[in-house]
Amino acid sequence: MRRMLAPGAYRPGETLVHGIDARVKIVALLVASATAFAAPAPRGVVVVAAGLLVALAASGTSPRRVLMALRPALVILGISLLANGVVLVGQPGVSVEGLARSATAIVRIVIVVGLALVFSSTTMPPAIADGIAALMAPLARLGVPVGGLSTAVSVALRFIPLASEEVERIRCAQRARGARLDEGGVIRRLSGWGQVLVPLVVSLFRRADELAAAMEDRCFTGEQTSMRGRLARGDVAVLLGVAAWAACALLA
Amino acid sequence: MIELSDVGFSYGTADVLRGVSLVVRPGERVVLLGRNGSGKSTLSRLVNGSLAARSGEVAVDGVASTPETRRAIASAVGYVRQDPRNQIVSPLVLDEVEFGPRNLGLPREEVRRRAERALEACGIDRLRTRMTDELSGGQQQLLSLAGVLAMEPRYLVLDEAGSHLDEASRAVIADLVRRLVRGGTGVLEVAHGPEALFGASRVVVLEGGRIAWEGLPDDFLRSEGALKASGLADDPLVAPLAELVRGGGMLGERPDPAALAAVLTGSDVPGGEVGRSGRHRLELRNASVSYDGLVALDDVTLACSGVTLLLGASGSGKTTAARTLAGVLAPDAGGALLDGAPVSAGEVGLSFQRPEDQLFADTVLEDLSFAPRMLGLSPEEADVRAHEAAERLGVAGDLLDRSPFELSGGQMRRVALAGVLAAHPRACVFDEPSAGLDAPARRALRELVSSLAREGVAALVVTHDAAEWLDVADDVVLLARGRVVARVEAKEAARSPELFRAAGMEPPLLVRARAMAQGDSHA
Numbered sequence: 001m002r003r004m005l006a007p008g009a010y011r012p013g014e015t016l017v018h019g020i021d022a023r024v025k026i027v028a029l030l031v032a033s034a035t036a037f038a039a040p041a042p043r044g045v046v047v048v049a050a051g052l053l054v055a056l057a058a059s060g061t062s063p064r065r066v067l068m069a070l071r072p073a074l075v076i077l078g079i080s081l082l083a084n085g086v087v088l089v090g091q092p093g094v095s096v097e098g099l100a101r102s103a104t105a106i107v108r109i110v111i112v113v114g115l116a117l118v119f120s121s122t123t124m125p126p127a128i129a130d131g132i133a134a135l136m137a138p139l140a141r142l143g144v145p146v147g148g149l150s151t152a153v154s155v156a157l158r159f160i161p162l163a164s165e166e167v168e169r170i171r172c173a174q175r176a177r178g179a180r181l182d183e184g185g186v187i188r189r190l191s192g193w194g195q196v197l198v199p200l201v202v203s204l205f206r207r208a209d210e211l212a213a214a215m216e217d218r219c220f221t222g223e224q225t226s227m228r229g230r231l232a233r234g235d236v237a238v239l240l241g242v243a244a245w246a247a248c249a250l251l252a
Numbered sequence: 253m254i255e256l257s258d259v260g261f262s263y264g265t266a267d268v269l270r271g272v273s274l275v276v277r278p279g280e281r282v283v284l285l286g287r288n289g290s291g292k293s294t295l296s297r298l299v300n301g302s303l304a305a306r307s308g309e310v311a312v313d314g315v316a317s318t319p320e321t322r323r324a325i326a327s328a329v330g331y332v333r334q335d336p337r338n339q340i341v342s343p344l345v346l347d348e349v350e351f352g353p354r355n356l357g358l359p360r361e362e363v364r365r366r367a368e369r370a371l372e373a374c375g376i377d378r379l380r381t382r383m384t385d386e387l388s389g390g391q392q393q394l395l396s397l398a399g400v401l402a403m404e405p406r407y408l409v410l411d412e413a414g415s416h417l418d419e420a421s422r423a424v425i426a427d428l429v430r431r432l433v434r435g436g437t438g439v440l441e442v443a444h445g446p447e448a449l450f451g452a453s454r455v456v457v458l459e460g461g462r463i464a465w466e467g468l469p470d471d472f473l474r475s476e477g478a479l480k481a482s483g484l485a486d487d488p489l490v491a492p493l494a495e496l497v498r499g500g501g502m503l504g505e506r507p508d509p510a511a512l513a514a515v516l517t518g519s520d521v522p523g524g525e526v527g528r529s530g531r532h533r534l535e536l537r538n539a540s541v542s543y544d545g546l547v548a549l550d551d552v553t554l555a556c557s558g559v560t561l562l563l564g565a566s567g568s569g570k571t572t573a574a575r576t577l578a579g580v581l582a583p584d585a586g587g588a589l590l591d592g593a594p595v596s597a598g599e600v601g602l603s604f605q606r607p608e609d610q611l612f613a614d615t616v617l618e619d620l621s622f623a624p625r626m627l628g629l630s631p632e633e634a635d636v637r638a639h640e641a642a643e644r645l646g647v648a649g650d651l652l653d654r655s656p657f658e659l660s661g662g663q664m665r666r667v668a669l670a671g672v673l674a675a676h677p678r679a680c681v682f683d684e685p686s687a688g689l690d691a692p693a694r695r696a697l698r699e700l701v702s703s704l705a706r707e708g709v710a711a712l713v714v715t716h717d718a719a720e721w722l723d724v725a726d727d728v729v730l731l732a733r734g735r736v737v738a739r740v741e742a743k744e745a746a747r748s749p750e751l752f753r754a755a756g757m758e759p760p761l762l763v764r765a766r767a768m769a770q771g772d773s774h775a
Contacts, residue, residue, distance in 0.1 A: 012383075172575055176598065199612050217330075
């Protein structure tokens with residue numbers, strides 16, 4: 001089977017960041033993302049960028065993967081850089097000030113993407129689901145079905161590779177019957193995807209149905225024993241470190 | 253004790269089960285046989301409380317199955333399904349096994365303890381930290397079983413749990429189930445083949461929603477009527493097994509090739525019956541394929557004319573080879589040839605295990621005429637081809653205007669096959685075509701493939717059910733780790749267990765028995 005690891009997919013490993021509790025990582029990611037946008041340029045941004053470098057190093061993530069993850073956004077980022085840098089009205093030319101402003105914004109975006117990548121490639125999907133549930137636990141008092149939500153997230157994460165596998169098989173079967181899915185203009189290609197979509201939806205619904213029945217067979221009601229322990233000392237230290245770093249960046 | 257007394261069930265107005273009474277005691281393994289649509293799955297779902305009987309009563313250890321006792325029944329009766337991928341909830345192995353006990357509200361330490369115990373019992377404790385979709389089909393099914401065992405059920409329902417697995421994985425699961433039964437678990441096993449008979453306490457045959465026969469496995473093999481009602485008469489392993497017990501032999505606890513060898517005669521060795529001239533030829537020449545640095549095919553050269561079986565353990569590159577041959581996967585090096593010319597997508601028919609993967613048009617007729625139209629035929633000619641194919645596969649005329657997704661499983665499969673044949677391909681690739689089919693349907697499929705071969709079509713069958721395809725095959729190609737380890741005539745493979753072992757596979761029982769019948773004591 002063809003197996004392509006998406007840039008943000010979980011990569012098994014035993015780095016420092018892999019070992020941090022998912023709850024701490026979620027909170028740290030939220031704090032760091034807010035900081036990346038709020039920190040004053042240029043000194044604050046430099047502090048935030050330094051934080052990203054530390055995170056990349058501690059998680060064994062290569063900067064190249066960050067660039068790969070950014071690839072889909074490259075065009076938009078490039079356009080925004082140009083739009084801010086090139087002045088067409090008044091005195092046409094290149095505005096250094098605009099370029100700098102735009103470059104700073106792009107750096108902030110790159111930092112957030114990098115941090116998100118570090119998070120998603122070091123945290124197992126069920127741990128993410130579990131962490132989200134833990135952080136939302138107070139909402140349970142308001143009647144939010146937190147347990148069900150966390151299982152839904154976990155199942156959704158499991159279905160992503162299944163769906164892509166399914167798409168691949170359906171396309172194979174159809175191409176073998178002469179369907180030309182990769183040829184012709186945009187319209188033809190799009191309508192070709194329609195042919196894939198119908199069987200895909202049918203098959204995913206069927207599988208979802210069966211999975212739901214299998215979950216019920218295993219007594220799933222939404223209420224589950226929580227497998228979370230207390231935070232370790234190291235985790236608390238990480239949390240404090242992130243808070244101190246965020247304060248530095250904001251006050252720089 | 254699981255007790256069904258005079259149980260009836262219907263979907264809408266269609267009766268699925270009528271007057272079924274059945275008992276499964278602790279420490280007993282009851283095998284439930286029957287053709288597709290005989291009500292086996294419905295019966296097994298009644299037993300674990302996920303369906304409620306329309307009439308009669310279902311009780312587990314004295315607790316009657318009602319909507320209120322659904323949870324209690326489900327926790328007492330574990331249920332393992334056919335397709336492991338549709339019952340795995342979590343992306344992570346350990347988390348998957350903990351899912352059941354967590355739902356029972358057990359304390360954290362107890363959940364951990366049970367999960368570890370179940371992983372160990374299934375022999376997959378070393379996979380604990382792996383991702384579930386990285387596992388092979390056999391490992392996934394063991395994981396499903398572990399997930400159910402962690403709930404410590406008193407009874408177990410296996411709904412054709414081995415039908416998507418290869419011989420070796422089926423043997424591992426059978427051993428595990430045997431141990432559970434010895435430990436006092438009551439098992440109801442829905443089966444589609446005769447392997448389940450070994451060591452069974454009782455056999456129950458369902459036909460048209462009623463119990464047609466019930467008794468001991470040896471008596472089942474002696475009864476023509478029971479064999480016919482269950483559809484198993486069409487399974488190639490059944491005839492020698494029946495001869496064995498009729499001759500006074502015993503079926504025994506587990507498959508015994510030596511006992512079976514005694515009843516096999518030379519005439520049991522199959523062979524291709526047609527000459528080679530006038531046949532089309534599908535080839536793979538020096539093909540290599542790798543995915544992200546992982547080698548799936550390594551310089552593979554093979555040829556197929558007549559019926560060729562492509563066998564191999566899971567992960568051996570079978571499916572990659574099949575797709576390359578069908579022209580839908582471009583190899584990194586080498587290529588696929590049809591009658592000496594490079595294959596392009598659409599020239600070679602490709603059929604998958606699940607028919608719904610292949611259907612996409614709005615109506616059956618459109619679906620059947622799709623491939624001919626893509627070949628450039630006029631709409632009228634394409635319609636003629638579609639009707640011909642429909643007739644050949646027995647697709648009734650009144651289905652042609654329906655949506656293919658409204659059809660029943662069996663009808664859908666016929667439409668999918670007809671859609672492939674409508675293009676009149678010179679070669680066809682069948683990827684796991686028989687998994688999940690009952691014995692008569694599997695036999696019909698084998699007959700279809702051999703009749704195609706007689707017409708000159710090169711037919712490649714990728715399968716984990718080597719035993720039943722050997723009889724209709726001309727050649728066998730065995731793959732292991734992306735390389736061809738053997739290319740032999742089918743009648744050679746049919747008595748050479750060592751070939752299977754060399755490819756890292758478990759040789760089928762019939763192959764081992766034939767080798768023994770010919771005096772090879774290593775079988």
